Amino acid sequence: xxEQLSLRAERLRAAGHKLTHARLSxxxxxxxxxxxxxxxxxxxxxxxxxxSIGRASVFRTLDLFTSLLIVRPTYIDSSVTxxxxxxxxxxxxxxxxxxxxxxxxxxxxxxxxxxxxxxARLGVKLTGHLVEFYGxxxxxxx
Amino acid sequence: xxEQLSLRAERLRAAGHKLTHARLSxxxxxxxxxxxxxxxxxxxxxxxxxxSIGRASVFRTLDLFTSLLIVRPTYIDSSVTxxxxxxxxxxxxxxxxxxxxxxxxxxxxxxxxxxxxxxARLGVKLTGHLVEFYGxxxxxxx
DNA sequence: AACTTAATTGATACTCTATCTCAATTAGAA
DNA sequence: TTCTAATTGAGATAGAGTATCAATTAAGTT
Ligand SMILES: [Zn+2]
Ligand SMILES: [Zn+2]
Ligand SMILES: [Zn+2]
Ligand SMILES: [Zn+2]
Numbered sequence: 001x002x003e004q005l006s007l008r009a010e011r012l013r014a015a016g017h018k019l020t021h022a023r024l025s026x027x028x029x030x031x032x033x034x035x036x037x038x039x040x041x042x043x044x045x046x047x048x049x050x051x052s053i054g055r056a057s058v059f060r061t062l063d064l065f066t067s068l069l070i071v072r073p074t075y076i077d078s079s080v081t082x083x084x085x086x087x088x089x090x091x092x093x094x095x096x097x098x099x100x101x102x103x104x105x106x107x108x109x110x111x112x113x114x115x116x117x118x119x120a121r122l123g124v125k126l127t128g129h130l131v132e133f134y135g136x137x138x139x140x141x142x
Numbered sequence: 143x144x145e146q147l148s149l150r151a152e153r154l155r156a157a158g159h160k161l162t163h164a165r166l167s168x169x170x171x172x173x174x175x176x177x178x179x180x181x182x183x184x185x186x187x188x189x190x191x192x193x194s195i196g197r198a199s200v201f202r203t204l205d206l207f208t209s210l211l212i213v214r215p216t217y218i219d220s221s222v223t224x225x226x227x228x229x230x231x232x233x234x235x236x237x238x239x240x241x242x243x244x245x246x247x248x249x250x251x252x253x254x255x256x257x258x259x260x261x262a263r264l265g266v267k268l269t270g271h272l273v274e275f276y277g278x279x280x281x282x283x284x
Numbered sequence: 285a286a287c288t289t290a291a292t293t294g295a296t297a298c299t300c301t302a303t304c305t306c307a308a309t310t311a312g313a314a
Numbered sequence: 315t316t317c318t319a320a321t322t323g324a325g326a327t328a329g330a331g332t333a334t335c336a337a338t339t340a341a342g343t344t
Binding site: 160198 | 320321322323324325330331332
């Protein structure tokens with residue numbers, strides 16, 4: 001396979017998982033869709049890429065990616081289906097407008113001190129985080 | 143009704159919603175179950191309290207509480223159903239172990255500065271937040 | 285390049301959560 | 315008490331995600 005492998009694919013392999021066609025397709029879809037996608041959207045786009053990939057594999061892959069923190073499911077717009085958020089370097093931060101469900105991402109991270117403090121105090125090993133703020137976006141604020 | 147009303151019930155009323163029997167029952171179940179409950183658990187416990195309350199009302203109430211930030215759905219242990227987390231004063235912080243799905247809560251909040259900064263920079267009005275750390279708990283770290 | 289094997293896959297039937305509909309009820313104001 | 319819009323419960327329906335299992339495949343070994 002001469003295909004260029006993304007960093008995340010390497011992480012998959014490093015964690016002892018096979019780089020299968022189904023998994024690489026899901027990864028590609030996630031990386032090409034900008035960061036916030038529902039499972040229905042992933043299903044649809046994977047199917048468009050290769051209709052022979054089964055739904056079960058897509059869900060299995062999303063579960064696997066979740067456990068590896070490549071992706072994190074979150075509930076935007078309180079629907080049934082989670083929205084999968086890419087976690088670029090293990091962390092992600094956004095604001096969800098409680099009125100229109102718009103998602104505003106931001107990069108600033110002020111949690112490295114707190115990460116170290118929690119690891120020391122609780123004996124845990126932290127590898128990522130998600131910060132969600134809720135409120136009204138500039139438009140909905142009137 | 144001579145029943146003592148919780149602070150959250152007052153918030154419900156203040157937001158212009160009726161304090162119905164179904165809503166107060168869901169609220170009671172949430173407050174009595176310590177903070178992390180799935181919709182199935184809420185359904186079951188509400189039903190135990192009063193079997194005449196319909197499933198649809200429970201889901202409608204969970205949606206309403208979500209939009210009011212009384213509760214926030216999150217994705218613990220990759221099951222189908224979200225886990226509803228109580229947001230005591232608009233914010234909540236926890237660590238999810240990616241190995242055993244244990245949830246460790248903590249109170250420390252270092253986000254008030256960032257809240258003010260985001261409001262100023264982006265023109266938003268923030269009313270709450272959820273901080274989720276991922277990693278290995280002390281037991282799973284070996 | 286062929287061999288080996290455990291991991292992974294896809295089809296499909298199935299489970300079960302959540303939504304929809306609508307007539308009946310109810311909270312809360314007057 | 316009367317009034318009315320908000321809310322409810324039942325039951326039917328939709329649709330997301332899972333279980334099963336024989337067939338396939340990634341990737342290490344020879
Ligand atoms: Zn908005
Ligand atoms: Zn961060
Ligand atoms: Zn653990
Ligand atoms: Zn906080």
